[in-house]
Amino acid sequence: DADVTQTPRNRITKTGKRIMLECSQTKGHDRMYWYRQDPGLGLQLIYYSFDVKDINKGEISDGYSVSRQAQAKFSLSLESAIPNQTALYFCATSRLAGGDTDTQYFGPGTRLTVL
Amino acid sequence: AQSVTQLGSHVSVSEGALVLLRCNYSSSVPPYLFWYVQYPNQGLQLLLKYTSAATLVKGINGFEAEFKKSETSFHLTKPSAHMSDAAEYFCAVTSNTNAGKSTFGDGTTLTVKP
Numbered sequence: 001d002a003d004v005t006q007t008p009r010n011r012i013t014k015t016g017k018r019i020m021l022e023c024s025q026t027k028g029h030d031r032m033y034w035y036r037q038d039p040g041l042g043l044q045l046i047y048y049s050f051d052v053k054d055i056n057k058g059e060i061s062d063g064y065s066v067s068r069q070a071q072a073k074f075s076l077s078l079e080s081a082i083p084n085q086t087a088l089y090f091c092a093t094s095r096l097a098g099g100d101t102d103t104q105y106f107g108p109g110t111r112l113t114v115l
Numbered sequence: 116a117q118s119v120t121q122l123g124s125h126v127s128v129s130e131g132a133l134v135l136l137r138c139n140y141s142s143s144v145p146p147y148l149f150w151y152v153q154y155p156n157q158g159l160q161l162l163l164k165y166t167s168a169a170t171l172v173k174g175i176n177g178f179e180a181e182f183k184k185s186e187t188s189f190h191l192t193k194p195s196a197h198m199s200d201a202a203e204y205f206c207a208v209t210s211n212t213n214a215g216k217s218t219f220g221d222g223t224t225l226t227v228k229p
Contacts (some may be wrong), residue, residue: 004158031215040124042205042221043151043159050215090158094215101166102147102209104217106158 003027006091006107014115019078021110023091030096032074033104034058034066037088046089050096081114086110095099117208121220129228134178134193136223138206141187147206148189149207149217150180159205165189176200201227 004025013019023032031050035043035058045058047066055066063085067075078085089103092104122137140146147166151159163174165219170182176199180191189206209217 041219043219045216048216092159096215102215102217103149103161103164104151104159105205106151106160108156108158 002108004091004093004105004107006110008110009108010111012113012115013081015082017081017114019081019112020090021076021089021112023074023076023107025072025091025093025105027093027095027105029093029105030071031093031094032068033094034064034074034076035090035092036060036085037090037109042104045092046076078112078114079114083114086112086114089090116144116205117210117218119192119206119220121204121206121223123223124221125140125224125226127226128196130198131195134191134196134200134225136191136204136206136225138180138189138191138220139187140189140206140208142208142210144210146208146210148180148182149209150174150178150189150191151205151207151219153203153205153222154202155202162191196225196227198227198229201225 033048034046048067065077091107094104118141122141150162153159157190163172165182173179178193203222206220207217
C-alpha cells in the first residue's frame with residue numbers, strides 16, 4: 001500500500017463550489033505539506049504543518065485553508081473554487097530527525113479542474 | 116533566503132547519450148540539496164540528496180550529482196540515457212535555518228529519443 005495517499009485523484013467542479021482534498025500517510029512523519037503544480041512553474045507551497053497544532057501559510061495560501069485532523073491526516077479546502085485554481089495538487093510528508101531528514105515523500109496527486 | 120534555478124526547461128538526448136541537467140542554488144547557510152523525479156501521472160520521488168558528506172552523490176537508476184560550492188551548483192548527470200529516464204526532474208534546496216521547508220526549481224523535462 002502507498003505510504004501517502006490522496007483522495008480524490010481527479011475532480012471536476014464548478015466555480016464557487018467548496019472542495020476538500022484529503023491526504024493520509026502511514027509513514028509516521030510529523031511534517032506535512034500541500035503544494036500545487038502548474039506547468040512550467042514547478043511546485044508552489046500552499047500550507048505546511050510541522051505537527052497537529054502547528055499550521056503555517058506557504059507562498060500561495062490565499063483562497064485555501066487546511067486542517068490537520070491527526071498526525072496522519074492533512075486536508076486542503078478551497079472555500080469557493082475559481083478557475084485559476086485548476087492545477088495538480090500534491091501532498092507530501094517529511095520528518096524532523098533520522099537518516100532521511102527533510103526528504104519529502106509525495107502522494108500521487110489530485111488533478112482539480114474548476115469550470 | 117534560498118532559491119533554485121534550473122537551466123533549461125526542456126532537455127532532449129538520444130538513447131545512450133550523456134544526460135546533464137543543470138541546477139544552481141542560492142542559500143545563505145550550508146544547504147541540503149535534492150533531485151526528485153516525476154514520471155507521468157505520478158508524484159515526485161527522491162533520486163538523490165546532498166547533506167554535506169561526500170560532494171559526489173550517487174542516486175537511483177544510475178544518476179549522480181556533484182555539489183560544487185564555488186559554483187553554487189548541483190548538476191545531475193547520467194552517463195548513458197535510457198528511454199525509461201524520460202520524466203520531469205526537480206532540483207530542491209533546504210537548510211537547517213529554513214525550518215524544513217524545501218524550495219523547488221521549475222523543473223526540467225527530459226526527453227529521450229530512440
